[in-house]
Amino acid sequence: YPFSNTEGDSAVQSVPKLDTPKMYKVILLNDDYTPMDFVVLVLRRFFAKTEEQATQIMLDVHKKGAGVAGVFSLEIAEMKVMQVNQFAQLNQNPLKSTLEEEP
Numbered sequence: 288y289p290f291s292n293t294e295g296d297s298a299v300q301s302v303p304k305l306d307t308p309k310m311y312k313v314i315l316l317n318d319d320y321t322p323m324d325f326v327v328l329v330l331r332r333f334f335a336k337t338e339e340q341a342t343q344i345m346l347d348v349h350k351k352g353a354g355v356a357g358v359f360s361l362e363i364a365e366m367k368v369m370q371v372n373q374f375a376q377l378n379q380n381p382l383k384s385t386l387e388e389e390p
């Protein structure tokens with residue numbers, strides 16, 4: 288194993304790489320029609336934000352056009368996007384979320 292090289296440099300084995308899983312941002316996109324209260328509800332319901340956190344993120348998205356709702360592994364992030372987009376559509380709001388790979 289990494290520190291048990293008894294056969295000279297040619298036999299040094301590489302240390303197995305433990306993959307750090309890629310993380311993905313769930314981005315909320317601004318639009319002109321979704322009520323602010325609905326966006327706050329989404330952030331509380333699907334991203335476990337407090338009223339204060341949710342309001343801050345919502346206002347940030349409102350002003351800047353987009354913002355981060357949370358950061359997750361790929362399968363969790365994909366699930367959040369599906370849940371948000373479906374919940375918005377069900378309530379006839381144009382709110383959309385997307386995924387972005389973390390740098």
Ligand code: TYC
Nearest residue numbers: 315316317318321323348349
């Ligand atoms: N811009 C919306 C409004 O003025 C509020 C809003 C905020 C909508 C964030 C979407 O992701 C969003 N009612």
